[in-house]
Amino acid sequence: MAPDWLKPALILQEREDRRRRLETQLAQIPAERRRIEAAIEKHRQEEQEAKEAVQALELERARLEREVAEKEDQQTRYKNQQLQVKKNEEYQALTAEIEGVEREIGVLEEAEIQVMLDLDTAREAATAAAARRAEATAEENHRLEVLGQREKNLEVELAAAGTAVTEARAGVPREIVTRFDRIAKTTPLPVVVPLRDHRCTGCHLKVSSGIEFEVLKGDEIVACDNCGRILYSDA
Ligand SMILES: [Zn+2]
Numbered sequence: 001m002a003p004d005w006l007k008p009a010l011i012l013q014e015r016e017d018r019r020r021r022l023e024t025q026l027a028q029i030p031a032e033r034r035r036i037e038a039a040i041e042k043h044r045q046e047e048q049e050a051k052e053a054v055q056a057l058e059l060e061r062a063r064l065e066r067e068v069a070e071k072e073d074q075q076t077r078y079k080n081q082q083l084q085v086k087k088n089e090e091y092q093a094l095t096a097e098i099e100g101v102e103r104e105i106g107v108l109e110e111a112e113i114q115v116m117l118d119l120d121t122a123r124e125a126a127t128a129a130a131a132r133r134a135e136a137t138a139e140e141n142h143r144l145e146v147l148g149q150r151e152k153n154l155e156v157e158l159a160a161a162g163t164a165v166t167e168a169r170a171g172v173p174r175e176i177v178t179r180f181d182r183i184a185k186t187t188p189l190p191v192v193v194p195l196r197d198h199r200c201t202g203c204h205l206k207v208s209s210g211i212e213f214e215v216l217k218g219d220e221i222v223a224c225d226n227c228g229r230i231l232y233s234d235a
Helices: 006-084 088-170 174-186 209-217
Strands: 192-196 230-233
Touching: 006 088, 006 174, 006 192, 174 230, 209 230
Parallel strands: 192 230
Antiparallel strands: none
16 A cells, blocks of 8 residues: 555655746746847848948948049149140140049049949848848747747746645655655656666666565655665555
């Protein structure tokens, strides 16, 4: 016959196990939240970087435009000077200057075309990054909401589970509770386990025949000589 303490001890164990599982689940939530927040931040950064790439190219285009305008002014000045010079070699020298500036303008305009092409690509990339962010962030925010709800639910369940453990403890003899607490501090549940086929079902090792005899008798609280779990006979 099973000893009187067995049933309440098993109830305590089951409730303590549930309480611990809830605690573990609750403890995982902050890390999960950080992962989601990091994903949101990553999408925000990608959008920001794409925007900055567009802005940098716009600045570069403006800079090239200014430079072309300056070169054109310079050209105009040379042309005006040319109208005033008397000597042929001065006229030739200014022609050479004008041609030089012309070539510089050509180089700048080519650079400008490349920047415009790059700008098209960068703008497309920025639009795509913004769209990706909008879509991903909506989903991630939803996940955060679900997680927050889950956290609240777990807190409620954990509180109830804690109460259930306290109630269960009241029904278990003090000696068993003390032992249970001591073993459960360092050993994973279950710590109240049946003896089967001469073995402790907690650590799966054979127990001595003396221990088995005591367990079958059921008068005393008997611990596994290997792992310290409390043994009972369910034969
Ligand atoms: Zn054992």
